[in-house]
Amino acid sequence: MSEKKFETRETAWCPGCGNFNILDSLKTALEELGKDPYEVLMVAGIGQAAKLPQYISANQFCGLHGRALPAAVAAKIANDRLTVIVNSGDGDTYGEGGNHFLHNIRRNVNITHFVHDNQIYGLTKGQASPTSVKGIVTEVQVNGNTTTPLNPMMLAIAAGAGFVGRAFSGRKEHLTAIMKQAIEFDGYAMVDILQPCVSFNKINTFAYYNQRVYELDETYDPSNKLAAMEKAMEFDEKIPIGVLYREDRPTFHKNNVVLQSGIPLLERTYDPAVVNRLIHEFA
Amino acid sequence: MYNILIGGAAGQGIETTAAILQKFFTNSGYHVFAVRDFMSRVRGGHNFTLLRISKDNVYSHSLKLDGIVAFNEETVQLHLPELKPDGFLLCDSTYTVEDNRKIAINMVALSKELGNPRFAGMIAMGALLKLFGEDLSHADKVLRQFIKEQFVESNMLALNRGQELVESRIVPFGSKDKDKIILSGNQALALGAIAAGLRFYSAYPMSPSTTILEYLASKGDAAGIVVEQAEDEIAAINMAIGASFAGAPAMTGTSGGGFCLKVEALGLSGMAEIPLVVVDVQRPGPVTGLPTRTEQSDLKFVISASQGEFPRMVIALRNHTDAFYQTARALDIAERYQIPVIILSDQYLGDSTASVEPYDLSKIKVMRPLDVEDVAEGEYLRFRYTENGISPRLIPGKTKNFVTADSDEHDEFGRITEDAEVRTRMMDKRMSKLESLKLELQEPEYVGAEDCDTLIVGWGSTYGPIIEAVSLLNQEGSEKFGALLFGDIYPLPQRLLKEKASIAKRIVNVEQNATGQLADLIREQTGIRCWESILKYDGRQISGEEIADRIRREVV
Incomplete structure (x- = not known):
């Protein structure tokens, strides 16, 4: 266990925001796993979720909207001793960053990705997000949202993710437990965390989620892909939370010849003999 | 100096034939420069390589041909007008063209006799080498670099048969320096990055930058570099920034269209002070433009790309020596100043090959992130x-x-x-x-008459053509010519420019774009005006002769 604790700071989130519980659970998960804050890197893009690295004592990289994943996986490639955690929202991840979400599932770098999914845009004050329900009226979707919401669980499983989890910010202990599993998973692990947005989403409220979520128990087999797809489709009157799908796949580091050596990329020494040989290959 | 054009249809192995010849002449002590001209497709179309061999440094092409090697009749029709009166046309004996410069050899029939129509290239090569008085003493070594072991013997046989078909006509004029290396601008750039301790390269394939990605991918395992093909250019640059932040010196490369996608993240490198090198191998735009051709039209774009204001540096690569050393320097400057450094190359430099002195690692200094x-x-x-x-x-x-x-x-x-x-x-x-x-900053290189009447300014890959133009023009009359050739271009080095501009009677900018972007930059930064412009934007690199002709007609 690390001696050093993770400190949290005052936030700029609205009172009642689901992010408070997510931040608390993450701090607990990291401490229970004995992580050293100096070896944790929090990566984020832009959005309410993406403010999280500002509020916890760790290394932080707050980059561009939608682009947290490329920066995060490359940081992990550069130094696999870092525990790399991405916090991003539903807009950041599934909208602006959709392409990176899809392809980093395939790339399978060992990072953890917590998607704060409140089914609405918070930072820009209440427009529809890729997971917003049909019919929701906003200042942009003035006649009600007509776009089919994305099912991120199905998408992640179909794209080949090795760890697909869902949690609810209102169930802190369960959330912490899922977070710990995701952080410990060797490969790309994503957890879609349902959370209320008290300011802008009057449909998917705390009560809405609280009535619907149920925890998957030990009778559920997360290694069955078809069953996982069926669970992922359950998103109406009942919403399963827990690890929906889990499969060990070779990570980017295991597949990459340079990284297989086990020497972190940033510590590789420079060998002039190799460079000279490459130069003289052109003779 | 000899200019030889090797032409044929795509898929006929023109490129390989030309590549073997370049290596051959380099190993014989010649300076070699070669540039390919090809259509944006894999088969068919007219393709040619211009090969220049010289006893001195050469960094540009010429279309005043001393020789044509034709692998189809289209090559003859298209290029015979460019052949000098005392030049030669080496072609198959079945071609109907009537010309007293023709050296007809039965390469097609002979290749079939040898059992493979593809030997025609080897037979022609054997004949061409003989014309230049070259024997085949180092042929075995050269062939082995290009051809699988089991085919070396049969190809040697074809080369030998080619040698028997003609008589030598040129006295060898190569130097004793046979240790030069020959490589493309993109390979030189990639090698420079390796030499500077690059650890991470991410890119999305885009002509004409893709060969950087390919070369680094082929050497990444040996050199300890992770090379990753990203899902798009935005991912490529954000990955490079993430890797650099975490301590792995990183670079990303593309052409203008891909650079457009990278622009927001360029600002992130500037704002978050994360070292980054971005390569733009330019091609004609806008948008898809001419994907396989050349232009220098991204200068003003990369200088101002991204919203807001932040420090950056732009280095234009002038030749195959620059490509190596300046790329290494770019990585060092990015690291020391914690800024994005943009390298501007173009298709002409990136795809052309040139012989250079083997690069010297002792000339490179690089700060490393863990220092x-x-x-x-x-x-x-x-x-x-x-x-x-x-x-x-x-x-x-x-x-x-x-x-x-x-x-x-x-x-x-x-x-x-x-x-x-x-x-x-x-x-x-x-x-x-x-x-x-x-x-x-490094001042531009000055060439030509010490106190010139006409000062030419140029940047990047027009280096070779402008030097040749200055030399041609200075041989002619009393008018004296000089040229400033910019490598470091932003921030703009000004000392030498101001000094030369105060002496010259007129200043002419020579650029491969339609608006004279260097001239604009010079005027904006120094108030110095270029009075005349020689601009070209048809996708084909300007040659030294063309610059000299246009200066004679349009300026002097």
Whole structure:
């Protein structure tokens, strides 16, 4: 266990925001796993979720909207001793960053990705997000949202993710437990965390989620892909939370010849003999 | 100096034939320059390589041909008008063209006799080498670099048969220096990055930058570099930034269209002070433009790309020596100043090959991310205000301090802020890095008459053609010509420019674009006006002869 604790700071989130519980659970998960804050890197893009690295004592990289994943996986490639955690929202991840979400599932770098999914845009004050329900009226979707919401669980499983989890910010202990599993998973692990947005989403409220979520128990087999797809489709009157799908796949580091050596990329020494040989290959 | 054109249809192995010939002549002590001209398709179409061999340095092509090697009749029809009166046309004996410069050899029939129509190229090569008085003493060594072991013997046989078909007509004029290397501009650039300690390269394939990705991918395992094909150009640059932040020197490469996609992240490198090298191998735009051809039209774009203001450097590569050393220098400057450094190359330089002195690693100095001394726990300010604007950059996980990066405006620690005073000081801190950088800019190279009447200014790959033009023009009359050839281009080095501009009667900018972007930059930065412009934007590189002709007609 690390001696050093993770400190949290005052936030700029609205009172009642689901992010408070997510931040608390993450701090607990990291401490229970004995992580050293100096070896944790929090990566984020832009959005309410993406403010999280500002509020916890760790290394932080707050980059561009939608682009947290490329920066995060490359940081992990550069130094696999870092525990790399991405916090991003539903807009950041599934909208602006959709392409990176899809392809980093395939790339399978060992990072953890917590998607704060409140089914609405918070930072820009209440427009529809890729997971917003049909019919929701906003200042942009003035006649009600007509776009089919994305099912991120199905998408992640179909794209080949090795760890697909869902949690609810209102169930802190369960959330912490899922977070710990995701952080410990060797490969790309994503957890879609349902959370209320008290300011802008009057449909998917705390009560809405609280009535619907149920925890998957030990009778559920997360290694069955078809069953996982069926669970992922359950998103109406009942919403399963827990690890929906889990499969060990070779990570980017295991597949990459340079990284297989086990020497972190940033510590590789420079060998002039190799460079000279490459130069003289052109003779 | 001899200019030879080797032409045929795509798929006939023109490129391989030309590549083997280049290596052959380089190994014989010649300086070699070769540029391919090809259509954006894989088979068919008319393709040719221009091969120049010289006893001195050569960095440009010429269309005044001393020889044509034709693998189809289209090559003859298209290029015979470019052949000098005393030149030669080496072609198959079945071609109907009537010309007293024709050297007809029965390469097609003979190749079939040898059992493979593809031997025609070897037979022609054997004949061409004989014309230049070259024997086949190092043929075996050269062939083995291009041809699988089991085919070397049969290809040697074809080469030998080719030698028997003609008589030598040129006295060998190569130098004794047979140790040169020959490589493309893109390969030289990639090697320079390796030599500077590159650890991470991410890119999305795009002509004409793809061969950088391919070369680095082929050598990445040996050199300890992770080379990753990203899902798009935005991912490529954000990955490079993430890797660099975490301590792996990183670069990303593309052409103009891909650079457009990278623009927002370029600002992130500037704002979060993360070292980054971005390569733009230019091609004609806008948008898809002419994908396989050349242009220098991204200068003003890359100088101002991304919203807001932040320090950056732009280095234009002039030739195959620059491509290596300046790329290594770009990585070093990016690391020391914690800024994005943009390398501007173009299709002409990237795809052309040239023989150069083997690169010397002792000429390269590079600062490495882990070289910085740690700071006592809790006392670290990632963005500390300093006199030269450069704050100590520690690597996350390698220190008992937190390392931060933020695209939001931030304070010295890296926490986001809206404070007006902090904002102003941080902007000043970042921008002041440019002032320090200006002290180590490299002045443009000056060639020509010491006190010139006409001063030519150019940048990047027009280096070779302009030098040749100056030399041609200075042989003619009393008018004296000189040229300033810019490599470092932003910030613009001004000392030599101001000095030469004050002497010259007129200044002419020679550029491969439609608007004269260097001339604009010079006027904006110094108030100096270029009175005449020689501009070309048809996708084909201007030659020295063409520059000289146009200066005679349009300027003097």
